[in-house]
Amino acid sequence: MSTNDNDQNILVSDTQYTVVHDNVSHNTVIDDNISNNASNNIIMDNNIIMDNDLNLSTTKLLLNKSLLHEQSITDFEDDNNSILVIILQCETKPCDKNIANLKWIFSDPYFIVRVCMVDNPPISSDSKNLTYTQYLENYYMRKTLNYAANGPYIANIQGDLEPQFWWSNLPVIIVKDSSISNIPLSGKTNKNHIGNLDNNIIGGMKERIKIALEKASKADLFFLCKWNDACDKHIDVENASNINFGSSLKWSIQPTATQAIMYIPKARDYINKQLSVINIALSELLNLYISKEILLATVFSPNIIDYDINLAVSNADFAKANECASTTQSSNNNTITQLAWLIIIIIIIIIVALVIIQLGNRNQYTSTQ
Numbered sequence: 001m002s003t004n005d006n007d008q009n010i011l012v013s014d015t016q017y018t019v020v021h022d023n024v025s026h027n028t029v030i031d032d033n034i035s036n037n038a039s040n041n042i043i044m045d046n047n048i049i050m051d052n053d054l055n056l057s058t059t060k061l062l063l064n065k066s067l068l069h070e071q072s073i074t075d076f077e078d079d080n081n082s083i084l085v086i087i088l089q090c091e092t093k094p095c096d097k098n099i100a101n102l103k104w105i106f107s108d109p110y111f112i113v114r115v116c117m118v119d120n121p122p123i124s125s126d127s128k129n130l131t132y133t134q135y136l137e138n139y140y141m142r143k144t145l146n147y148a149a150n151g152p153y154i155a156n157i158q159g160d161l162e163p164q165f166w167w168s169n170l171p172v173i174i175v176k177d178s179s180i181s182n183i184p185l186s187g188k189t190n191k192n193h194i195g196n197l198d199n200n201i202i203g204g205m206k207e208r209i210k211i212a213l214e215k216a217s218k219a220d221l222f223f224l225c226k227w228n229d230a231c232d233k234h235i236d237v238e239n240a241s242n243i244n245f246g247s248s249l250k251w252s253i254q255p256t257a258t259q260a261i262m263y264i265p266k267a268r269d270y271i272n273k274q275l276s277v278i279n280i281a282l283s284e285l286l287n288l289y290i291s292k293e294i295l296l297a298t299v300f301s302p303n304i305i306d307y308d309i310n311l312a313v314s315n316a317d318f319a320k321a322n323e324c325a326s327t328t329q330s331s332n333n334n335t336i337t338q339l340a341w342l343i344i345i346i347i348i349i350i351i352v353a354l355v356i357i358q359l360g361n362r363n364q365y366t367s368t369q
């Protein structure tokens with residue numbers, strides 16, 4: 001099967017649960033039109049060993065779980081394949097160790113893991129509102145969200161890949177390859193704290209994600225990482241002050257970070273659509289809709305995933321180490337606002353006083369006549 005290199009957009013590799021035909025490799029390239037015409041967009045590598053463990057009953061189980069996923073995740077006795085995780089390769093520096101660590105953190109069967117890379121857009125941006133970096137991020141995210149909504153992709157008997165849409169009702173975590181985390185796969189640490197057994201426990205990634213979905217069932221977005229958040233405006237999610245010995249879950253209005261976000265299906269599709277029609281940076285777009293309560297967002301406190309500061313090359317990168325915005329800056333903004341209102345009130349008082357004096361003088365003049 002032939003492909004056009006100019007149409008290749010998403011490279012998917014190193015899958016944990018691969019749904020494939022015998023003639024299709026783990027490494028597939030998917031272009032813009034994969035959801036409509038998947039047959040013309042796949043690069044195959046027959047040297048890759050295929051995953052032959054998939055059977056019809058497994059396929060039906062995954063499909064049924066997807067269709068019923070709007071119920072609580074805890075409704076399923078078998079919670080395997082409940083959350084799609086896409087590790088997005090977008091960092092300019094090598095992140096092989098980060099990717100390996102992220103794959104390990106999400107290696108519980110609860111997660112379906114894909115490692116994806118999006119080719120640069122064929123046309124550069126002429127937007128005056130976006131830097132080129134912001135334009136790339138928007139483009140990458142739109143392609144990745146679209147891939148998550150339409151997958152997985154299975155080869156038919158002709159060897160052409162077709163989207164199955166089994167993931168359409170699954171939450172998706174999109175995490176950048178520049179991410180690091182100290183959250184273990186299991187719920188135990190290697191430390192031996194005498195006298196307090198709770199100190200030997202750090203909740204694993206599965207437990208934190210699963211409990212967060214249960215406790216904040218109305219949330220649209222779950223930020224596994226936050227930057228410059230308005231932490232002083234956080235509101236505790238009910239019964240989520242200590243998620244599995246280590247995290248608390250908060251409602252947020254300014255999470256800012258795009259490092260690692262879990263999208264509920266309706267939020268995934270909504271953001272995907274907005275990115276195609278609104279010309280602002282992803283971070284600003286998310287904060288805008290969250291602040292207007294169009295989308296409800298939660299954050300983990302502290303972060304359960306962070307930006308790898310060793311990859312920082314700019315002041316903006318170093319700022320990603322700050323989970324919360326400076327309270328001094330917020331205080332200064334409030335002070336300036338209060339001062340402005342005080343000046344306005346004083347001006348109004350002066351104007352009213354002048355009007356009263358003027359009217360008094362006019363009445364006095366009339367009476368003397």
